[in-house]
Amino acid sequence: MIEAIKKRRAIRQYLDEKVSDEKLNEIISAAMYAPSANAIYPWDLIIIKNNETKEKLSKVTPWSGHVKDAQVVIAVVGHETESPDWVEDCSIAAEHIWLEATDQGLGACWVQIRGNENAQKEVKELLSVPDEHRVLCLIPIGVIGKAEEEHSEDDFDRTRIKQESY
Numbered sequence: 474m475i476e477a478i479k480k481r482r483a484i485r486q487y488l489d490e491k492v493s494d495e496k497l498n499e500i501i502s503a504a505m506y507a508p509s510a511n512a513i514y515p516w517d518l519i520i521i522k523n524n525e526t527k528e529k530l531s532k533v534t535p536w537s538g539h540v541k542d543a544q545v546v547i548a549v550v551g552h553e554t555e556s557p558d559w560v561e562d563c564s565i566a567a568e569h570i571w572l573e574a575t576d577q578g579l580g581a582c583w584v585q586i587r588g589n590e591n592a593q594k595e596v597k598e599l600l601s602v603p604d605e606h607r608v609l610c611l612i613p614i615g616v617i618g619k620a621e622e623e624h625s626e627d628d629f630d631r632t633r634i635k636q637e638s639y
């Protein structure tokens with residue numbers, strides 16, 4: 474597990490190569506096995522492969538340009554009205570997607586939509602998301618075009634780890 478965790482990076486360049494249905498199914502399953510407060514599972518996943526839709530999604534924020542180059546994009550949609558913990562639940566599901574994509578040898582990234590009301594509106598319109606739901610993020614996934622080095626202990630600050638009390 475720690476190996477996949479260290480390898481997981483924000484990958485923003487992808488090759489124009491297909492992601493197999495087998496791999497995609499494993500990635501989707503990883504999200505669906507995520508834990509959820511009170512076992513509500515307040516999410517939907519929208520799987521997007523259509524080039525025109527990806528192109529439009531890539532324009533919704535200044536940090537979403539790479540979405541158009543991904544083979545598949547997964548939109549994580551939260552059911553805000555069903556659970557006060559939808560952000561936590563959906564974030565864990567999104568991280569499962571990212572980690573499983575890494576473990577499948579693919580590149581992925583998190584593209585934030587929650588908190589940007591213009592982007593929220595545009596993505597909801599593009600993907601016909603019901604009014605009462607909220608889009609947490611988009612996760613572009615593809616065959617890695619430009620790899621990033623895996624994380625090592627040099628990447629984090631050990632003073633953040635406290636023993637017994639702050």
Ligand SMILES: Cc1cc2nc3c(=O)[nH]c(=O)nc-3n(C[C@H](O)[C@H](O)[C@H](O)COP(=O)(O)O)c2cc1C
Pocket residue numbers: 481482483484485534536537582583584585621
């Ligand atoms: C909540 C969240 C929002 C993020 N939003 C974006 C984004 O909109 N666009 C993007 O390219 N990367 C985004 N990222 C990726 C971060 O920039 C990346 O995780 C960070 O630079 C650390 O690099 P690493 O993921 O390779 O370890 C986001 C990550 C998180 C956790």
